[in-house]
Amino acid sequence: MIKNENREAKVLAQNICMSVFKARRVIDQIRGRSYEEALMILELMPYRASYPILKLVYSAAANASHNMGLNEVDLFISKAEVNRGTIMKKLKPRARGRSYLIKKTTCHIKIFLKEKYKV
Structure with missing residues (x-):
């Protein structure tokens, strides 16, 4: 049986x-690391952004093991991207009938997991 070496699990x-x-500050710390090492780093980081990224890494590993039959121990984060999403705009009422614009930024996060090559 020939295994395809280019299989990777992705989550968006x-x-x-x-x-x-x-x-991006959190994603830069885990890019290129193994799955288990990335989990340890994300659990100990004090940033608010680490929790959604931790959930994504868990989900990508579950996709890899369930859909592709890959072993979670052999996985590493091959690619991780953060892109700008839409900006939600709200108006905040101010004095004398004026209003200020509040911009709430969003982002799109992609994580790709691959299996390590065994030599």
Whole structure:
């Protein structure tokens, strides 16, 4: 049986209510690391952005083991991206009948897991 070495599990979360820069700060720490090491890093990080990313890494590993039959111990984060999403705009009432615009930024997060090559 020939195994396809280019299989990778991916997960995508859209419109997460956080800044792109805050999410990238967390993603940069786990890119290229093994699955178990990334879980340890994300659980100990003090940032609010680490919890949604932790859920995404869990989901990507579950996709890899259930859909593709890959072993979770051999997985590593091959690619991780954070892109800008839509900006939700609200108006805040101010003095003298004026209003100020409040911009709530969102982001899209993609995580790809691959199996390590065994030599």
